[in-house]
Amino acid sequence: MRMIILLAALLVVGLLVFRQLNMGSSTNAETHVEKIGQNIGNHPPKVPVKPQDVEAFGDQMNQYIKEVESERKKQIEQQQQ
Secondary structure (H helix, E strand, O other): OHHHHHHHHHHHHHHHHHHHHHHHHOOOHHHHHHHHHHHOOOOOOOOOOOHHHHHHHHHHHHHHHHHHHHHHHHHHHHHHO
16 A cells, blocks of 8 residues: 555656746747847846945946836737737
């Protein structure tokens, strides 16, 4: 009986590992969004390590978000045409 339970548990764990490893090769909406973000040439600002740099980081992050938003809007408009 213990051997059957052990085999069933091993089967479940193996199935979960298999699904997790194959998740990267699947095509779904999340991977499409990631690809859109990769096509944009901008990179997010580095996270500051000094407390006095946090305010400047906030401004840089807001600028980055606005740039990414405008690039994504352009991409969406191009796809809809």
